[in-house]
Amino acid sequence: MPGKHRIGEDGTRGLIPDGLAAALSSLCLLHCLLMPLGVGLLPLFAGLSADALEGPEWLHWALLLMALPFSIHALWKGLENHGRPAPARMAALGFTLMAAGALAHGHHLLEQLLTVGGGLMIAWAHWRNWKLRAALS
Known part of the structure; x- marks a missing residue:
């Protein structure tokens, strides 16, 4: 039933979880992509340890665990909506x-x-x- 997750005529409510989940998952991506910049500035931070530059290990797990529930929700709703498992498999x-x-x-x-x-x-x-999901709205 394509319309069951819609709130208004534009159907935007069903699309918000994907955007939020992608944004949270991207925090880890941004963290890693900005690290080369930090390494380039390394001489300015000569006294810092490697842990201070890449962040503590728990930060990786915290970002991952924050993104996971939103992704599961968005992908589950998508699977119910469009019936294609490929996005959920790729996210897994x-x-x-x-x-x-x-x-x-x-x-x-x-x-x-x-x-x-x-x-x-x-x-x-x-x-x-x-x-x-948008194709079905």
Whole structure:
């Protein structure tokens, strides 16, 4: 039933969770993408440890755990709406990569590759979910 998640004639209520979930998932992505800038400014922060520059390990888990419930909600509603599991599968892979990145904390390049790759997959999953839902509105 395509219209069951709509609040008004424009159907925007059903699309908000995807935007929110993508934004929260992108926090990890931004964190990793801004790290090279921090490394470039490293001489200015000569006395700081590596942990101070990349953030504590708990930060990765906190961002991941904040984004996860919103993603599950948005992707579940999308699956109910459009019936296609591909966005949820891609997001699951993205979250797995981001968790692996958090586990790789301290292995700078591996951590960044896993987290950025996972964040991009999650962003794609929510974009695709949004497009599939919008096509039915």
